[in-house]
Amino acid sequence: MTRPEEDVLATAQTRGEAARASHDVVLEVENLTVGFPTDDGLVQAVRGVSYQLRRGEVLGIVGESGSGKSVTSMAVMGLLPGTARVAGSVRFDGRELIGASDAELTRIRGRRIAMIFQDPMTSLNPVYTIGYQIAEAVRAHHDVSKEAALARAAELLEIVRIPNAKARLSNYPHELSGGMRQRVVIAIAMANDPDVIIADEPTTALDVTVQAQILDALDTAREETGAAMVLITHDLGVIAGRADRVLVMYAGKPVESGSADDVFYTPRMPYSLGLLGSLPRLDRPAERLTPIPGAPPSLVNMPPGCPFTPRCPLAREVCDEQEPELAATTSPEHTAACHFSDELVGVEPEQLFRTRVTDTEALAEFVRETADLESSDLESRDNAS
Ligand code: ADP
Numbered sequence: 571m572t573r574p575e576e577d578v579l580a581t582a583q584t585r586g587e588a589a590r591a592s593h594d595v596v597l598e599v600e601n602l603t604v605g606f607p608t609d610d611g612l613v614q615a616v617r618g619v620s621y622q623l624r625r626g627e628v629l630g631i632v633g634e635s636g637s638g639k640s641v642t643s644m645a646v647m648g649l650l651p652g653t654a655r656v657a658g659s660v661r662f663d664g665r666e667l668i669g670a671s672d673a674e675l676t677r678i679r680g681r682r683i684a685m686i687f688q689d690p691m692t693s694l695n696p697v698y699t700i701g702y703q704i705a706e707a708v709r710a711h712h713d714v715s716k717e718a719a720l721a722r723a724a725e726l727l728e729i730v731r732i733p734n735a736k737a738r739l740s741n742y743p744h745e746l747s748g749g750m751r752q753r754v755v756i757a758i759a760m761a762n763d764p765d766v767i768i769a770d771e772p773t774t775a776l777d778v779t780v781q782a783q784i785l786d787a788l789d790t791a792r793e794e795t796g797a798a799m800v801l802i803t804h805d806l807g808v809i810a811g812r813a814d815r816v817l818v819m820y821a822g823k824p825v826e827s828g829s830a831d832d833v834f835y836t837p838r839m840p841y842s843l844g845l846l847g848s849l850p851r852l853d854r855p856a857e858r859l860t861p862i863p864g865a866p867p868s869l870v871n872m873p874p875g876c877p878f879t880p881r882c883p884l885a886r887e888v889c890d891e892q893e894p895e896l897a898a899t900t901s902p903e904h905t906a907a908c909h910f911s912d913e914l915v916g917v918e919p920e921q922l923f924r925t926r927v928t929d930t931e932a933l934a935e936f937v938r939e940t941a942d943l944e945s946s947d948l949e950s951r952d953n954a955s
């Protein structure tokens with residue numbers, strides 16, 4: 571059997587590329603569905619989520635509250651209650667996690683996939699000092715003395731910028747602020763040297779100023795560990811400039827997926843455009859926010875059609891009848907689920923959602939006027955007494 575040499579080379583090269591491509595994917599979720607049986611019927615919390623997370627990259631998952639972001643991650647981690655009906659596939663480093671034994675899941679959780687929740691107390695034990703908890707994570711991976719593990723714990727606290735790190739080791743979680751506690755959780759994630767960090771609304775419970783610091787700490791954790799990250803948020807601002815790729819979720823399903831540039835600059839699903847409209851932007855003369863009117867649908871007994879229809883300015887008859895699948899756009903790997911995604915080319919959020927536009931300058935003016943009125947009110951009362 572003879573084959574032209576170029577052919578063999580070409581085949582080997584193609585095979586190599588395919589191998590590299592699949593090797594690059596550390597976490598792969600395929601057609602994940604989660605339902606919760608309730609007295610009212612089945613809550614279809616997750617209705618077919620698929621994504622691939624490549625080594626070292628940041629995938630941002632964004633969507634309003636109730637869109638199924640947390641349930642998706644809990645399913646990935648095998649943390650859902652026993653009543654949940656889970657189907658589909660979750661492969662971590664090539665291993666299937668759906669249906670895996672508790673022992674195997676426990677080995678992977680924390681160690682290879684670290685989770686950071688909105689409430690750091692979900693991850694911290696209130697009865698142990700933070701030094702002990704970080705040192706335990708260190709010792710789970712390195713055969714070192716308690717003293718060395720504590721020294722490393724102090725180092726990790728310094729890396730996530732906790733002031734007086736050494737002195738803080740003997741603190742209990744309740745002695746720290748929410749922001750500090752979240753830093754401790756990030757330090758523990760780093761100690762575990764994970765391949766994947768799933769951060770679910772890690773800054774939502776915190777003050778705006780603290781939020782930025784926690785996002786910095788997360789960036790540091792990624793740099794130190796080289797972990798890939800799934801960053802989940804209802805706030806596009808959190809993933810702007812941070813995510814390599816973005817998955818937009820609505821009513822339990824991805825409705826748009828692509829590179830961050832694709833989704834931020836050329837969104838092809840009205841819902842994504844709406845989310846962008848609610849994001850303050852520096853490139854607009856007066857900061858204008860365009861909220862999306864209405865609320866997400868109930869996930870019990872969902873009607874056919876696109877779940878965004880009742881809120882969508884583009885909606886037509888077909889939208890009530892047929893739920894659109896994620897379909898390719900003109901950009902590679904950019905997909906959107908909208909029958910009329912072509913019509914969104916070049917459209918700005920405020921053109922699409924011609925609803926209450928909040929002009930913050932006008933609002934500020936109003937507040938100033940009201941304040942003036944109140945103070946003159948006070949003066950007149952003072953004069954009267
Ligand atoms: P998100 O994180 O995007 O805000 P979730 O993933 O937490 O949303 O929730 C998705 C949907 O699943 C919501 O409608 C929520 O009420 C529902 N849900 C979550 N957990 C349960 C449960 N244990 N039983 C019934 N419904 C649930």
Ligand code: MG
Nearest residue numbers: 639640770771
């Ligand atoms: Mg959530």
